[in-house]
Amino acid sequence: MKNSPQKWLTSRASPPGMLACGFRGPDGKFTCHSLEEVCPVRTLEKILGHFEALKGALFSDQLMPSWTTWAFELGQIRYVERPDGWLLGLVVRSDSEAQPQLDPLSTEFLSLDLG
Amino acid sequence: MASDKNSQAPRQVLFVDDEPDFLRVVKEAFDSLSAGHWIIHCASTADAALQLLKQRKMDLAAVDVVMPMLDGVQFLQLLGKRYPDLKKVSLTGHVTEEKRSACLAAGAELVIEKPLSAEGFKSVYAMLDDLMNWAPQQGFQGMLRRVGLQDVIQMECLGRNSSILEVYNDHVLGRIYIEDGNIIHAAGGDVTGERALQRLLALPGGSFELVPFEPPLDKTISGPWEFLLMEAARVRDELAAQAPAGEPAVDPKTLVAPAIGSVRVVETLICSGAGEPLFDADCADVPGRVLFLKSVAGQAAQLGAIAALGNFDRLELQFDSGRIIAQARADRLVFVAVAKDNGSP
Numbered sequence: 001m002k003n004s005p006q007k008w009l010t011s012r013a014s015p016p017g018m019l020a021c022g023f024r025g026p027d028g029k030f031t032c033h034s035l036e037e038v039c040p041v042r043t044l045e046k047i048l049g050h051f052e053a054l055k056g057a058l059f060s061d062q063l064m065p066s067w068t069t070w071a072f073e074l075g076q077i078r079y080v081e082r083p084d085g086w087l088l089g090l091v092v093r094s095d096s097e098a099q100p101q102l103d104p105l106s107t108e109f110l111s112l113d114l115g
Numbered sequence: 116m117a118s119d120k121n122s123q124a125p126r127q128v129l130f131v132d133d134e135p136d137f138l139r140v141v142k143e144a145f146d147s148l149s150a151g152h153w154i155i156h157c158a159s160t161a162d163a164a165l166q167l168l169k170q171r172k173m174d175l176a177a178v179d180v181v182m183p184m185l186d187g188v189q190f191l192q193l194l195g196k197r198y199p200d201l202k203k204v205s206l207t208g209h210v211t212e213e214k215r216s217a218c219l220a221a222g223a224e225l226v227i228e229k230p231l232s233a234e235g236f237k238s239v240y241a242m243l244d245d246l247m248n249w250a251p252q253q254g255f256q257g258m259l260r261r262v263g264l265q266d267v268i269q270m271e272c273l274g275r276n277s278s279i280l281e282v283y284n285d286h287v288l289g290r291i292y293i294e295d296g297n298i299i300h301a302a303g304g305d306v307t308g309e310r311a312l313q314r315l316l317a318l319p320g321g322s323f324e325l326v327p328f329e330p331p332l333d334k335t336i337s338g339p340w341e342f343l344l345m346e347a348a349r350v351r352d353e354l355a356a357q358a359p360a361g362e363p364a365v366d367p368k369t370l371v372a373p374a375i376g377s378v379r380v381v382e383t384l385i386c387s388g389a390g391e392p393l394f395d396a397d398c399a400d401v402p403g404r405v406l407f408l409k410s411v412a413g414q415a416a417q418l419g420a421i422a423a424l425g426n427f428d429r430l431e432l433q434f435d436s437g438r439i440i441a442q443a444r445a446d447r448l449v450f451v452a453v454a455k456d457n458g459s460p
Binding site for chain 2 (some may be wrong): 021040043047054057068070073074077091092100
């Protein structure tokens with residue numbers, strides 16, 4: 001059964017400490033939510049938009065991770081890219097309830113039927 | 116108390132607020148109220164505040180909750196990590212329970228509404244002055260969440276100190292032994308060695324105290340402290356991810372954690388900030404890894420410019436077969452590859 005990415009995002013990706021969450025679809029369009037004003041939608045769009053540059057600089061066909069986590073002093077950025085082109089971006093506050101949810105959410109996203 | 120004050124060096128007080136008019140009023144009011152006992156420093160951005168903190172030791176920082184780019188709550192967290200001894204208060208136009216909880220959790224000692232009248236300034240002055248006069252406790256103590264146990268260990272190791280870090284809560288006492296800047300032993304509950312170090316660093320709360328060094332009966336830990344701390348951070352995240360929702364990663368009574376799959380370190384490389392190898396264990400391609408770490412540093416700088424999340428710590432890459440952790444700091448580059456079972460990341 002197909003899942004609506006928007007619905008999944010709003011129902012699952014909002015534990016306390018989640019600053020922003022969103023997708024870049026295979027068509028290149030963004031669907032982003034900001035949960036705290038410190039990370040507005042525009043910032044998350046820039047974060048998602050930067051993924052291709054990161055990928056080009058760091059990864060290759062031989063070194064293609066399931067997901068990557070950029071850990072900063074105050075928060076973490078998680079990128080999860082699916083083979084069908086969907087890209088998930090999550091920004092969480094460090095040591096928050098949202099941080100341990102990154103792995104379960106990433107696993108869930110990879111197995112979603114997005115059609 | 117006036118004679119006490121006269122014998123004290125003036126207090127260095129930093130106000131951080133993006134409203135220049137408020138800063139001007141604050142300076143005038145507190146200059147007058149303190150009669151020269153406070154030296155007031157003002158910063159209208161987090162960057163400017165950090166510059167001032169680099170230049171001189173402050174006794175107190177009063178931070179506006181709502182600021183652009185890096186908000187007050189995040190800034191308090193940053194201050195807590197970089198300046199654990201600095202007393203911090205939040206100033207806000209309107210105190211809500213949500214704001215109060217967030218600021219206190221981020222390390223603020225007090226959350227105060229911005230004063231609007233002369234009486235209000237007098238009252239805030241009294242509170243802040245009182246806060247700065249609290250006598251510091253003997254020795255070095257901290258709360259796990261607020262000061263950062265990892266930061267203290269890092270500080271001891273970087274300073275090549277010898278000490279014992281006692282980590283405790285109501286149920287358990289653990290000890291981490293540091294000798295000449297190396298972590299040599301850890302014990303807590305029924306656990307010893309690197310596992311004890313990882314569990315103590317994964318405790319959901321508690322206190323710690325730095326006490327004079329005495330040699331342990333046994334030395335159970337060896338290896339570079341950078342790697343040990345990084346691996347502990349990785350294990351903590353992994354335990355937290357595996358723990359049931361709302362449950363701590365480690366049982367605070369027993370230090371018992373859910374069993375995790377067997378993993379082994381397959382490659383370690385530690386370099387200076389310039390990329391000169393300092394330690395290498397089974398690293399197949401040192402120049403390639405150094406190049407990768409430098410690229411990580413470059414990309415982290417670009418990401419950091421987009422998202423105001425403070426200094427970069429590490430990049431973690433998750434593969435089906437294991438994980439790579441790449442740490443890129445100004446003074447150190449670290450590459451660690453960990454494989455699950457017989458896999459190779």
